[in-house]
Amino acid sequence: MLALETAAAWLLGILWILPLAYAVWTAFHPSEFSARFVLTAPLTLENFARAWEAAPFARYFANSFLLVTMVLAGQLVLCTLAAYAFARFDFPGKDIAFVLVLVQLMVMPDVLIVENYRTMSRIGLLDSIPAIGLPYVASAFGIFLLRQTFKTVPRELDEAARVEGAGPVAILMKVYVPLAKPVYLAYGLVSVSYHWNNFLWPLIVTNSVGSRPVTVGLQVFSSGDQGIDWSVITAATLMTSAPLLIAFLLFQRQFVQSFMRAGIR
Amino acid sequence: MSRQAITGWLLLLPAAALLALFTHWPIVGTLWDSFHATPKGANPAPFVGLENYQVMVADEVFWKSLWNNLWFALGTIPVSIALALVMALWVNSAMRGRTWLRVAFFTPTVLPMIAVANIWLFFFTPQYGLLEKLTTALGFATHNWLGSESTALACVMIVAVWKEAGFFMIFYLAALQSIPPSLAEAAALEGAPRSWYLRRVVLPLLMPTTLFVLVNAVINSFRLVDHIVVMTRGGPNNATSLLLFHVYQVGFSFWDTGYAAALTVVLLAILLLAAAGQFFFLDRKVHYQ
Numbered sequence: 376m377l378a379l380e381t382a383a384a385w386l387l388g389i390l391w392i393l394p395l396a397y398a399v400w401t402a403f404h405p406s407e408f409s410a411r412f413v414l415t416a417p418l419t420l421e422n423f424a425r426a427w428e429a430a431p432f433a434r435y436f437a438n439s440f441l442l443v444t445m446v447l448a449g450q451l452v453l454c455t456l457a458a459y460a461f462a463r464f465d466f467p468g469k470d471i472a473f474v475l476v477l478v479q480l481m482v483m484p485d486v487l488i489v490e491n492y493r494t495m496s497r498i499g500l501l502d503s504i505p506a507i508g509l510p511y512v513a514s515a516f517g518i519f520l521l522r523q524t525f526k527t528v529p530r531e532l533d534e535a536a537r538v539e540g541a542g543p544v545a546i547l548m549k550v551y552v553p554l555a556k557p558v559y560l561a562y563g564l565v566s567v568s569y570h571w572n573n574f575l576w577p578l579i580v581t582n583s584v585g586s587r588p589v590t591v592g593l594q595v596f597s598s599g600d601q602g603i604d605w606s607v608i609t610a611a612t613l614m615t616s617a618p619l620l621i622a623f624l625l626f627q628r629q630f631v632q633s634f635m636r637a638g639i640r
Numbered sequence: 641m642s643r644q645a646i647t648g649w650l651l652l653l654p655a656a657a658l659l660a661l662f663t664h665w666p667i668v669g670t671l672w673d674s675f676h677a678t679p680k681g682a683n684p685a686p687f688v689g690l691e692n693y694q695v696m697v698a699d700e701v702f703w704k705s706l707w708n709n710l711w712f713a714l715g716t717i718p719v720s721i722a723l724a725l726v727m728a729l730w731v732n733s734a735m736r737g738r739t740w741l742r743v744a745f746f747t748p749t750v751l752p753m754i755a756v757a758n759i760w761l762f763f764f765t766p767q768y769g770l771l772e773k774l775t776t777a778l779g780f781a782t783h784n785w786l787g788s789e790s791t792a793l794a795c796v797m798i799v800a801v802w803k804e805a806g807f808f809m810i811f812y813l814a815a816l817q818s819i820p821p822s823l824a825e826a827a828a829l830e831g832a833p834r835s836w837y838l839r840r841v842v843l844p845l846l847m848p849t850t851l852f853v854l855v856n857a858v859i860n861s862f863r864l865v866d867h868i869v870v871m872t873r874g875g876p877n878n879a880t881s882l883l884l885f886h887v888y889q890v891g892f893s894f895w896d897t898g899y900a901a902a903l904t905v906v907l908l909a910i911l912l913l914a915a916a917g918q919f920f921f922l923d924r925k926v927h928y929q
């Protein structure tokens with residue numbers, strides 16, 4: 376019985392990894408072997424080289440890197456402050472404010488594309504990296520996650536710091552932030568993978584090489600009508616996924632644990 | 641106002657300002673714009689009452705997209721959740737190779753949806769794609785999987801399941817690891833079979849997780865259309881057009897923002913329903929703790 380279950384699990388595992396394995400095969404072999412699986416097929420990096428030359432991927436990578444860094448930095452500051460307010464301060468309107476924050480868990484900026492495009496156009500940010508990131512910086516998910524964490528910090532630590540004369544921000548930095556380190560790591564990983572992979576909003580709000588992230592760059596490249604062959608497109612596809620994929624394969628335990636930590640609310 | 645209250649508000653202010661600008665204001669704006677025509681030039685948009693909604697009721701593509709989206713949700717969510725549960729049970733057991741399995745199941749989650757769509761697009765491609773090679777080798781007639789109205793939506797659904805099941809697995813895994821091992825030991829001591837333990841102990845304990853995953857899956861199925869943009873662009877004959885994709889087309893291909901706002905209102909209403917579900921879920925969770 377257990378052997379049968381193990382076999383089923385392995386079968387599903389193989390089935391699950393097969394599409395990616397297929398992409399790896401196609402990307403690393405000449406195009407005549409793209410769907411022919413011969414063990415003697417020669418390995419090549421030619422497809423990657425051709426993809427890299429055919430589109431400004433270096434620029435796209437730089438844009439994505441900048442985007443992810445800016446979004447995460449903004450999120451860490453804003454969410455920390457807001458979470459601290461919700462966890463340890465009493466102020467009028469706190470409950471309503473918290474509910475208003477939670478609205479974003481349901482209605483993410485992803486669905487408000489028409490209105491947010493209009494706003495970006497009004498403030499003159501269209502086709503820029505800040506335009507891609509700004510709607511996501513005040514993250515309800517981040518605020519919620521950090522609030523839950525800050526609430527578990529014993530009040531005594533807080534009060535001890537206050538007796539020593541520390542102000543609210545000093546207490547936040549010295550007591551709360553260090554204790555929440557694993558949660559920051561978890562949130563950071565989730566945020567980075569979300570924004571590296573995000574597509575529809577960046578597609579809408581950018582239209583030049585100078586601001587496109589890799590996902591949009593990949594789409595522009597692969598939907599071009601110049602008849603690029605599949606091996607090159609697949610190579611480009613793997614290239615854009617590579618930073619996260621490699622990081623995941625190297626630190627898979629941390630990845631899974633971080634996603635788990637972010638998932639328990 | 642007390643010092644505490646002022647500090648609290650000051651801490652909240654930056655996040656609140658951005659949330660108001662990019663979440664609350666657009667929600668109100670969507671509602672407002674849905675009762676107005678699309679502005680032409682610098683002139684303010686005239687009030688048109690329910691006209692956008694009348695257009696919507698008569699718009700076949702809207703109904704098609706709505707039904708597609710419901711079928712898409714109905715087809716992908718139960719399968720993803722069931723697979724996620726099974727995956728989590730396997731990965732959490734003492735099975736050989738479970739670390740490897742966890743990697744295999746979770747990998748699609750870290751890939752961009754657009755990359756995933758590209759990989760599968762090639763898989764489904766007529767003549768050159770792997771699927772065609774397989775079916776023709778087995779003697780079946782060639783079939784354009786993404787190009788036929790009868791199969792395109794199903795293909796897109798497979799992609800969504802592949803991408804999401806491993807993500808939902810994580811939530812189940814987290815929940816399974818919080819079940820005290822003493823429960824399994826007690827069940828084993830009593831001589832209860834594993835299937836009984838799973839059905840009568842584990843599944844009820846996972847109920848809150850299932851509801852949580854369900855709500856998230858519903859939101860995702862109305863929020864994510866990257867794969868549609870890459871694989872089918874809503875075609876053939878709108879067979880794979882989902883609601884948000886229709887909003888995208890109306891808003892950014894036809895630039896009819898008034899009508900796009902009315903369509904977004906429907907999307908918001910659906911998400912509100914999901915939110916109500918979330919609320920009940922939170923209610924339920926309390927009972928279990």
